[in-house]
Amino acid sequence: MRIAVAPGPDGTAWLSTVDGQPRFVADLAAEVRAAHPDTRWIWPDTAACYPALLAAGARVARCHDLALIEGLLSGHDGHWGEPRSLAAAVARLDGRPVPADPEPVTHDPRLQPALFDHAPPAERSTMDDVLRVHAAQQKRIAEIGDRGAFATLCALESAGALIAAEMSHTGLPWRADVHRALLAELMGTPLAPGMPPRRLTELAAEISAAFGGRPIHPDLPAEVIKAFAAAGIRLPSTRSWVLKEIDHPAVKPLLAYKELYRIHTAHGQAWLDTWVHNGRFRAEYVVGGVVSGRWATRGGAALQIPRVIRRAVVADPDWVLVVADAGQLEPRILAALSGDRRLGEVAAAGDLYAALAAEAFDGDRDRAKLGLLGVLYGQTSGQAGQLLPVLRQRFPAAIDYVERAAVAGEQGLLVRSGLGRTCPSPSASWWSQTGVDPGAVSVTRDGAGAARSRGRFTRNFVVQASAAEWALVVLAELRRALHEGGLGELVFFQHDEFIVHCPAAQADAVTAAVHAAAERAGDLLYPGVPVRFPMSVATSASYADAK
DNA sequence: TGCCCTGGCGCC
DNA sequence: AAAGGGCGCCAGGGCA
Helix, strand or coil: CEEEEEECHHHCEEEEECCCCCEEECCHHHHHHHCCCCCEEEECCHHHHHHHHHHCCCCCCEEEEHHHHHHHHHHHCCCCCCCCCHHHHHHHHHCCCCCCCCCCCCCCCCCCCCCCCCCCCCCHHHHHHHHHHHHHHHHHHHHCCCCCHHHHHHHHHHHHHHHHHHHHHHCEECCHHHHHHHHHHHHCCECCCCCCEHHHHHHHHHHHHHCCCCCCCCCCHHHHHHHHHHCCCCCCCCCHHHHCCCCCCCHHHHHHHHHHHHHHHHHCHHHHHHHEECCEECCCEECCCCCCCCCEECCCCHHHCCHHHHHHCECCCCEEEEEEEECCHHHHHHHHHHCCHHHHHHCCCCCHHHHHHHHHCCCCHHHHHHHHHHHHHCCCCHHHHHHHHHHHHHCHHHHHHHHHHHHHHHCCCCCECCCCCECCCCCHHHHHHHCCCCCCCCCCHHHHHHHHHHHHHHHHHHHHHHHHHHHHHHHHHHHHHHHHHCCCEEEEECCCEEEEEEEHHHHHHHHHHHHHHHHHHHHHHCCCCCCCCCEEEEEECEHHHHC
16 A cells, blocks of 8 residues: 655645545654554655654654655666755656755754754645656656566665664664773873873874974874975875885874874764764764665764774663674675676685685685675776686676676766666766767877776676665565564664664574575575575674674 | 865775 | 775865
């Protein structure tokens, strides 16, 4: 059963079945709570309307997110990033100028909360728009003619939007006291509020001393390069891997400073004060913002939590964190996508790189890993490049798969994930720069570089985007299983990693649900393909102990 | 003052 | 050992 929703302010809405009469409701949350649980809700924008429903205790099992699906359809047509709001979709249908999308409503606690005040009044005509856009999207999805793959992608993307809102609502358990103790242990406490932590000050002094006492700001690359030049060392940059090659007494404190400074600025006390409240870190996930279908976050850097800081992620008393990680996901996806039989056999192993090493690299796991990652990222030089011929000879179908994607990209063509998520078209400047466009004047060396660069992007896209949709299936299956079993709560998702927070007694059931979800994802996306997608699952009180 | 760019680096 | 795919965030600098 599908029910269309045109949300208004203060929890009001117009509701309609796909072919019925619209009716006004004063309390959308009450309607949702009373509706059949399998209802698929058709609405303009999950991120805009679902948080308020969750706050009112109304959970939704399934939805059709018109904005996200408009974005997927535009992308499929080669117009990634075009406006996708309900207003834009209607204008597109009517052949009118398409308005730009409004700025997303943010829940960033640093900004003044201005939520819910701006919602336009619910109008009956908005319901007409919802129904028209929905019907048009259904037609476009059907016309793609890929036996339902793209429709699956649309359902997954919508499910992802629900899960993202639910995880933001729930929050990741976060112990501010543990975090503060960790910061003090790593870098000492500031001498005064607002001053840098003590250890940073000390390291800065050590660095200055190593340069003969000249005062230096270690966080200004230009100053560091100048200081090294004065000592007779010319550096192309101050990146840590460059510094590691240098023999100079300033290098050691400089590297230590960079590491701590990063933690201080990105996940220090200021971050803690801003983002952690009442024992939870509420990240704002952004679905549909990354070309490959991975999620992003807005504020809070939820997908870049440094390993040392993960010690602050601690389960509630008598609860545990079940941390699941899909190991070596992208090479396995390549094996499944390409149907390469030999790589599939390698990918049937628990440790893909070890099996690959045994098969083709005399048991050298590091070289096997380096070579395969080089294939995924398009590295042709250096050691990874040298390993390519071996891989091509052993796994021709897999190598061919990514190289076709690379060639298509260099020619300005579009490539797609397994379910049809589509990469962006090249920019206008790319066409003129590369000379791929026959009307262009000449190909510069920069142009050739730009073409190869796009080839690396499309090569990686087909794998990364297909991996992202596999992870979405896992997420959706896991969410369903947890809800049906009354098991815990999903609290974190990061590309190929999933965290469930649950009572300790449920840990085994949750672990089983994770494995089942991974298996179902493989069966759904790659039926009959022998590739395995093993999950490593660990249960512990702290995220830091789970790896 | 605000905006955009760069360098650098955290995560996958 | 080598430096390639996707992101977001911070600080600082240049500019209007």
